[in-house]
Amino acid sequence: MDFTDLTIKSASELLSQKKVSALELAQMSLKRIKEVDDKLHAFLYVAEKESLESAKHTDEMIIADHEHSALTGIPYAVKDNILVKGMQATAASKILENYKATFDATVIRKLKQVSPTMMGKTNLDEFGMGVSTENSAFGPTKNPYDLSRVPGGSSGGSAAAVAAGEVLFALGTDTGGSSRQPASFCGVVGFKPTYGRTSRHGLIALGSSLDQPGILAKTVEDTATIFQIMAGQDELDTTTLPKPVPDYSKFLKENLKGLKIGVPKEYFAAGLDPEVKTIIEQGIKKFEELGAQVSEMSLPNVKYALSAYYIILPVEISANLSRYDGIRFGLSAPGKNLEEVYYNTRSAGFGAEPKRRIMIGTYASSAGYYDAYYKKAKLAQGLIRDDFKKAFEKVDLIVTPTSPNVAFKFGEKTSNPLSAYLEDIFTGPLNIAGIPGLVVPGGLTKQGLPVGIQLIANHFAEEKLFMAGHALEQSLNLKLKPNI
Amino acid sequence: MSISLEEVNKIAKLARLTFSDAEKQKLQQELSAILDYVDQLKELSGKTSFQITDDPDAVNLVRDDVVDAQINPQEFLAQVPAREGKFIKVKSVLE
Numbered sequence: 001m002d003f004t005d006l007t008i009k010s011a012s013e014l015l016s017q018k019k020v021s022a023l024e025l026a027q028m029s030l031k032r033i034k035e036v037d038d039k040l041h042a043f044l045y046v047a048e049k050e051s052l053e054s055a056k057h058t059d060e061m062i063i064a065d066h067e068h069s070a071l072t073g074i075p076y077a078v079k080d081n082i083l084v085k086g087m088q089a090t091a092a093s094k095i096l097e098n099y100k101a102t103f104d105a106t107v108i109r110k111l112k113q114v115s116p117t118m119m120g121k122t123n124l125d126e127f128g129m130g131v132s133t134e135n136s137a138f139g140p141t142k143n144p145y146d147l148s149r150v151p152g153g154s155s156g157g158s159a160a161a162v163a164a165g166e167v168l169f170a171l172g173t174d175t176g177g178s179s180r181q182p183a184s185f186c187g188v189v190g191f192k193p194t195y196g197r198t199s200r201h202g203l204i205a206l207g208s209s210l211d212q213p214g215i216l217a218k219t220v221e222d223t224a225t226i227f228q229i230m231a232g233q234d235e236l237d238t239t240t241l242p243k244p245v246p247d248y249s250k251f252l253k254e255n256l257k258g259l260k261i262g263v264p265k266e267y268f269a270a271g272l273d274p275e276v277k278t279i280i281e282q283g284i285k286k287f288e289e290l291g292a293q294v295s296e297m298s299l300p301n302v303k304y305a306l307s308a309y310y311i312i313l314p315v316e317i318s319a320n321l322s323r324y325d326g327i328r329f330g331l332s333a334p335g336k337n338l339e340e341v342y343y344n345t346r347s348a349g350f351g352a353e354p355k356r357r358i359m360i361g362t363y364a365s366s367a368g369y370y371d372a373y374y375k376k377a378k379l380a381q382g383l384i385r386d387d388f389k390k391a392f393e394k395v396d397l398i399v400t401p402t403s404p405n406v407a408f409k410f411g412e413k414t415s416n417p418l419s420a421y422l423e424d425i426f427t428g429p430l431n432i433a434g435i436p437g438l439v440v441p442g443g444l445t446k447q448g449l450p451v452g453i454q455l456i457a458n459h460f461a462e463e464k465l466f467m468a469g470h471a472l473e474q475s476l477n478l479k480l481k482p483n484i
Numbered sequence: 485m486s487i488s489l490e491e492v493n494k495i496a497k498l499a500r501l502t503f504s505d506a507e508k509q510k511l512q513q514e515l516s517a518i519l520d521y522v523d524q525l526k527e528l529s530g531k532t533s534f535q536i537t538d539d540p541d542a543v544n545l546v547r548d549d550v551v552d553a554q555i556n557p558q559e560f561l562a563q564v565p566a567r568e569g570k571f572i573k574v575k576s577v578l579e
Contacts, residue, residue: 102559196542238545307522318499325500327574332565338575342500355501359511360518362499363487376525383528418517459539 003028004165004481008222011168012070015062022062022073026055026117029075033119033166036484041141042151042161044080045088046120051075058115069114070225076111077161077170080121081128082213083202084108091127091204092136095324095331095349105202106234107171107213114229119167122157126351127321128178128206130154131423134414135353143185144482145449149407152182158216159186164484169226172214175206176309177402177427179214180439184402184452187441187480189469191215191223194459195434196241198227199234207316210309210431220440220469224248227462243460251463252470257291259468262395264299267426273405276451279442280401283453283472287399290471297395299387304380305429310421311364311377312432317354318361324349356417385433392458397468399455401426402439406449430456438465440473441480450480485516486523 001020014020030048037043058073078084081091083101085108090096104112125135133141133156141156143149144164151160155172159182162170172179174192183190192214200211213230217223228248233240263284268277288294326332326345333344350358364373391398403423413420430437436459439452453472457464492508492515503511557570566573 099563102563103555196539235545235547241539241541243541304525304528307525310518311522311525326565327572329563329565335575337579338577339500341575343502346500347502350501355503356511356514358499358501359492359495360515362495363491363515363519366495366498373522373525376528377522379528379530380525416517417514418521421518421521 003032006168007218008070008074008168008225009219011074012072015068015073022055022058022117023052025073025075026051026119029117029119029167032164036144036164036166039142039147039484040144040160040164041139042122042157042164042166043077043120044090044092044123044138044157047087047118050087051117051119054115055117058117061115071111071114071116071229074116074169075119075167076116077119077122077158077167078108079124079155079158079170079172081124081173081204082108082171083204084118084121088121089204090138092124092138093126093349093351093354094137095345097331099330103202106199106236107230108202110229122155122161122170124157125154126354127204128154128173128175129317129353129357131177131181131420132408132413133157134410135351137351140410143407144484145187146407149409149449150185152185152403152407154178155214155216156182159183159188159190162186162188162216162218163482165481169215169217169222172216173203173206174212174214174431175210176313176424176431179216180427180437180452180454181403181423183216183439185407185450187444187450187452187482189217189220189223189441190439190452191217191227191465192430192437193227193231193462194436195431196239197243197436197460197462198230198232199237199240201234201236205320207313208320209316210313220438220466220473221252223438224252224466231462246463248463248466251467253467254471254474255291256287256468256471259292259397260395261287261292261294261468262297262391262398263294264297264302264398264400266299266302267400271404272401275445276401276403276405279445279451280399280453283442283476284399286472286475287468290475292468295395297391297398299384299391299429301380301383301387302429305384305432306421306425308377308380308384308432309424309428310360311373312381314357314361315365315374316361318358318365321350321354321358353417381432384429388433388435388458396464397455397457399453402452402454403427406445406447406451426454435459436462436465438469440469441478442476443478444480485512486519487512487515
């Protein structure tokens with residue numbers, strides 16, 4: 001059995017048939033991590049001892065209960081900005097280097113109820129601010145398809161860990177594309193739920209009105225299985241809504257007869273890499289073959305999405321990151337009075353990108369500038385949300401590229417922060433509108449680099465993403481695997 | 485430059501961040517480039533129409549103010565950089 005070929009579904013079947021134990025799966029995961037992670041640096045912490053103990057306990061439980069969930073005993077990883085009690089949660093920042101989580105995030109608590117095996121914490125851009133993991137205070141993660149290229153970000157560690165077969169799935173977060181763009185770059189499935197569908201409790205806050213936990217997995221079916229556990233209202237996150245969670249497995253069909261798909265022309269303008277374009281167009285053709293009706297459409301205000309995003313997000317960052325003051329937790333740098341402790345702690349603890357965003361956010365929300373920037377950004381947000389709302393009166397799904405380009409080389413976008421910000425151009429509008437998105441691998445370029453197709457649905461219509469994503473994946477039958 | 489060095493100084497003070505002169509000059513350029521980009525928002529006119537949600541299920545939630553035994557104060561206090569017993573120790577606020 002090759003561990004790197006396993007999916008959640010196949011590993012769970014092997015567990016049921018007693019052909020493998022949870023402990024053996026955890027050992028195989030650790031072996032693979034030891035084999036490749038020196039090259040990749042997907043992990044910031046490998047939970048060797050904890051995972052083996054947990055897997056042993058899971059095996060005892062399986063023997064006692066004779067029944068288990070599809071996720072029981074499945075090795076997975078968690079982005080290091082999600083709290084797992086007793087474990088580090090650095091958010092890849094020096095300011096939280098020695099912090100230990102004092103409680104479980106709701107998504108972790110829910111997962112623990114079905115006992116998958118947590119293998120460790122994965123790398124990210126500091127606090128989730130970035131598109132390449134180059135902003136991690138602990139060094140970047142590398143793309144398993146080409147070690148000279150970035151894995152995407154901010155959930156680059158999670159995407160690389162799944163792509164390289166270190167774990168069978170990983171949790172990420174998604175504020176502007178942080179789970180979807182790395183999925184596209186690493187050839188795995190990436191998912192962001194509707195804002196309000198999944199609890200943010202225990203996620204280290206970046207942009208509270210935009211953040212959602214994300215999923216990185218090998219197949220759409222696996223993604224739906226994980227999301228089934230994570231979704232739903234949580235009293236500890238009052239922005240989650242009391243919507244019933246459907247049985248997502250019922251929607252995984254092979255036929256898309258009658259499904260209406262819109263293709264927004266704004267997403268195919270100049271600047272889109274021609275090879276990326278070809279792969280997306282091939283995917284759209286597949287949808288037609290599967291019975292979907294495809295039509296061109298327009299989202300006229302989506303061109304304002306990135307501007308709105310890079311005002312709203314920094315404003316929320318400047319407020320959320322004010323809690324890192326050297327008093328309550330994390331790094332504390334000495335100073336002769338309280339104010340100096342603040343200055344010294346924050347200046348020593350935050351990297352260049354968080355500082356930059358705190359500065360923009362402070363500026364855009366300060367007296368005299370609030371009307372010119374923040375209010376205009378909120379106006380744009382309303383217009384973009386209305387664009388999508390109107391679109392979903394006519395279509396069930398929207399299909400677009402995930403990123404204008406494939407995984408880029410290290411250093412390519414570090415000298416100019418704005419060029420990195422433009423990476424979110426296709427993914428950010430979903431967070432601005434609060435709608436869900438799924439990225440499914442669409443193919444490889446001539447150079448062998450993956451390209452992901454982004455599917456977009458209306459609020460709380462995740463099942464349509466899984467339905468179309470699953471059908472596309474089955475029909476493309478790519479079975480991507482990096483040579484590492 | 486859509487932002488001056490004085491403004492960079494002022495924001496840095498509000499954000500409780502210190503920068504070297506070279507860093508300030510770089511920030512001035514970077515922030516100006518970002519602000520130039522988002523300037524396209526000035527084309528938009530009208531009133532803010534955005535609401536966080538218009539979903540009828542979105543209602544304000546309250547829960548009872550009861551002690552949650554899952555949270556252990558000792559574990560939280562263990563994360564505090566400086567403490568004395570159960571108190572958090574801070575530098576003097578007033579000179």
